[in-house]
Amino acid sequence: MTAPTDDALWSAIADPSRRLVLDLLVSTGDVSASWLAGRVPFSRQAVSKHLVVLQQVGLISRRKQGREVLYQIETDRLDEATRTMAALAARWDRRLTSIKRLAEAAHAGAQKKRRP
């Protein structure tokens, strides 16, 4: 399987309903689609669709246990997504810190010229 693009991953996570499903899976572990459907304000069919999307981007996986299909979080994929987001955010933090330093230095320089 080829790794899904980050775009697909972000859009999978961005949907509020899917986040709810993801939240439930993270906090409970292996559960069935029916169990999830009993805890969300949308239909069983919608739950199934969301599970498919989450599975396509690798955030969850499914396994059979007897006659039931259980879903669980793929920890590695979630960690990877978390690290990517944190890295992106950190990159902007660094850029903003540089902007702050440059602007404050420019301002201090201009003030010095004005009042020697």
Next chain:
Amino acid sequence: MANLVIEREVLIEAPVLVVWHTITEPDQMSQWFADRVELVVEPGAHGYMGFGDQGGPVVVETVDPPTRFSFRWNHPRGEEPVTGNSMLVEFTLTPEGDERTLLRVTESGHELLAWPEAEKERYTGEHQGGWAEYLERLSDVLAKRQSV
């Protein structure tokens, strides 16, 4: 602005105009952003940002001095960047008195931009903190669960 991917802000001890010049003048931009900045800061202008031997095209979207500046990037080479194939970087500058400026940046994009308005609003309301925070929270919950 509802479709957040990343949102960050910083309080700067300088007037809004000084901050505006820092973020929009190419020779300044090359000090905090890309190594090479070829850009005319005008709406619709096409430019280039280079990072070492990598880089890509940039298209300026909004220029509203001294409070709003945005551009699109990360779109496929040879294509016009539009909603759906690019990332939008937006700077918002808010003066806080004469000597201080709040600078906020958001980087958002792709599928999110194509969302229906109502969905976007819901998303903002529920997830004000942004994606990074959301994912961190998920990971924390997961780590706690696994350590039990």
